[in-house]
Amino acid sequence: MTKEEVLHLATLARIELSPEEIVRFGTDFDAILSYVARIKDLAGSDTSTPHLGVVHNVFREDADPHEPGLYTESLLAAAPTREKEYIKVKKILENNNG
Amino acid sequence: MAKRTIQETRTLYQNGELSPQDVIAECMNVLALREPDVHAYVDVFSDLEKRAEEAQKTLEQKGGEAPLLTGIPIAMKGNILVNGERATASSKILENYIAPYDATVTARLRAAGAIFVGATNMDEFAMGSSTENSAFGPTKNPHDTSRVPGGSSGGSAAAVAMESALASLGTDTGGSVRGPASFCGLVGLKPTYGAVSRYGLMAMGSSLDQAGPLTHTVGDAELIFNVIRGKDQYDATSWDEGVYPEVSVKEMYRIGVPYAFLEGLAPDVRALFDAALAKLTADGHTIVDISLPYMKEGLAAYYIVMPAEVSSNLARFDGVRFGLHVSGDTLLDDYRKTRALGFGAEVKRRILLGTYVLSSGYYDAYYGTAERVRDRMREELAQNFENVDVIVTPTTPTPAWKFGEKADPLSMYLEDIYTVGANLTGVPAISIPAGTVTRDTVHLPIGIQAMAPHNGEKRLFDIAKRYRGE
Numbered sequence: 001m002t003k004e005e006v007l008h009l010a011t012l013a014r015i016e017l018s019p020e021e022i023v024r025f026g027t028d029f030d031a032i033l034s035y036v037a038r039i040k041d042l043a044g045s046d047t048s049t050p051h052l053g054v055v056h057n058v059f060r061e062d063a064d065p066h067e068p069g070l071y072t073e074s075l076l077a078a079a080p081t082r083e084k085e086y087i088k089v090k091k092i093l094e095n096n097n098g
Numbered sequence: 099m100a101k102r103t104i105q106e107t108r109t110l111y112q113n114g115e116l117s118p119q120d121v122i123a124e125c126m127n128v129l130a131l132r133e134p135d136v137h138a139y140v141d142v143f144s145d146l147e148k149r150a151e152e153a154q155k156t157l158e159q160k161g162g163e164a165p166l167l168t169g170i171p172i173a174m175k176g177n178i179l180v181n182g183e184r185a186t187a188s189s190k191i192l193e194n195y196i197a198p199y200d201a202t203v204t205a206r207l208r209a210a211g212a213i214f215v216g217a218t219n220m221d222e223f224a225m226g227s228s229t230e231n232s233a234f235g236p237t238k239n240p241h242d243t244s245r246v247p248g249g250s251s252g253g254s255a256a257a258v259a260m261e262s263a264l265a266s267l268g269t270d271t272g273g274s275v276r277g278p279a280s281f282c283g284l285v286g287l288k289p290t291y292g293a294v295s296r297y298g299l300m301a302m303g304s305s306l307d308q309a310g311p312l313t314h315t316v317g318d319a320e321l322i323f324n325v326i327r328g329k330d331q332y333d334a335t336s337w338d339e340g341v342y343p344e345v346s347v348k349e350m351y352r353i354g355v356p357y358a359f360l361e362g363l364a365p366d367v368r369a370l371f372d373a374a375l376a377k378l379t380a381d382g383h384t385i386v387d388i389s390l391p392y393m394k395e396g397l398a399a400y401y402i403v404m405p406a407e408v409s410s411n412l413a414r415f416d417g418v419r420f421g422l423h424v425s426g427d428t429l430l431d432d433y434r435k436t437r438a439l440g441f442g443a444e445v446k447r448r449i450l451l452g453t454y455v456l457s458s459g460y461y462d463a464y465y466g467t468a469e470r471v472r473d474r475m476r477e478e479l480a481q482n483f484e485n486v487d488v489i490v491t492p493t494t495p496t497p498a499w500k501f502g503e504k505a506d507p508l509s510m511y512l513e514d515i516y517t518v519g520a521n522l523t524g525v526p527a528i529s530i531p532a533g534t535v536t537r538d539t540v541h542l543p544i545g546i547q548a549m550a551p552h553n554g555e556k557r558l559f560d561i562a563k564r565y566r567g568e
Contacts, residue, residue, distance in 0.1 A: 006450070009450045009453045009454055009457070010450060012453050012457065013409060013437075013449050013450055013453045014413075014416070014430070014433040014434050014437055015434060015437045015438055015441065015446055015449065015450070016434040016435055016437070016438035017438070017446070018438075021443070021446065024443075025446070025447060025450060028447060028507050028508075029450070029451060029454065031506070031507075031508050032401060032451060032507065032508055032511070033451075033454075035398060035401070035508055035511075036398040036399075036401050036402050036464070036468075037398075038395060038398050039395060039398040039399050039402070039467050039468055039471050040463065040467055042391075042392065042395050042398075042471055043467045043470050043471055043474075046467075046470050046474075047470075048470055048473065050466065050469030050470050050472065050473055051473060058334045059334075060331065060334075071198070074198040074199075075198060075419075077196075077198075078195060078196065078198065078419065078420035078421075079418070079419055079420060080417060080418070080420075080421070080422075080423030081423065087418060087419060089418055089429055089432075090428060090429040090432060091429075092429050
């Protein structure tokens, strides 16, 4: 895998990589992908739609909420930066009017 | 700690011949003697003596009516939440994370009276087969401290093997309970997918993960499994009785062995496996040669499906809501720097690999094909279970290896070859000690694995107990 391909994956996965990691992962991925590619032979021309067996997702009723604020403090306590009852993050939208 | 089963300990408690304080004192003695070298735990909890006192009171007040695990010390893998305790999953990104609630398995063990000894060490986010991928340093195998304990639940296995807990919980995504059980001479169970709630477990591969016990005896594993199993409103994939048909216990079993899958085993490992089969035959069971061509290639499907699920599950670690935060110039920069510093090499490798197999243009060739192979594996198993009652293989192709011996990621991945099939298909599998093989004059334990149809834990416990003479 080329350096550019590894960097593209890192961009998608939102991980900054060191130059050493880029080289090392490229080599690792070549070996791993050439191993896992054997499933293509195994599957052959099979184009069936995969299914997930008898276990399927279920939804619960949207009812019986807990008391508002019951878990707010314990969950916010884990946030690296907060302001009152909000988690604080950097600005993501630029304001054109300055 | 003296070797006792949970049931024996319970009886001694009830007769007043032993107290939870005695047992906790034994635990702490082992911890003082062996933990500095073995490093089974990331944290040993600070309230053990207090909990032992409470357990003693409960036993005095309630006697035989006291909950089943009252005063029984149990170690918990570091990716299972224990309310108010640090839960790191052996990652730098969660170094200071305090669990805000109990996982369902924790809550059930707590309600049954268990004393939690500590959070055990593991491969970071359960990614590895040796516990060398911990951000807090490796765990050593109590049988030979120059060797790995297996992984990813290596700390949970070492904690029980060195006698600092009567049992432990691990999690098993591709063999992470069974592998360490094999390397440390223990019993390890990967339950049927959905038999045990995943609520409060840090997700790795959500379609594969199950929590399971590591114990000295099959009876203890059964006891713990019966406490933690069952439908949970907080895990939509957990199920009640009735989803799968009852799997019966029999007088004698037809045991399927995929002989073609055993090629390339070291001669002494193969000899030990053959001796185990000979014992099963002598006990009256029938061995049948079966063919599992898809299962044999399951590892390739596993190393596509698992990283794909890893890449989406670990997207939540962004330095915003919890865990490590590294500040950059922009929010995107915060994410990239936090994840760069917070994750170790193997975690990054799997996230990137998962991103690749899910990316546009490659999705169907990798992920789609792997899921189709997974379907064929389920069909293959279902067909074989019409002919045989259980399927037996080695648990691991080798005994414990030396630290650093498997530096190449693919050579480590190949260690999971016998275990990933049960996760990909959802069937239960148990590893039990089969004996020892010798490496550098040291006798190292190694396990054999039995798989049964979905919901077949009872059958696995039955055949395993009979094999072990319990």
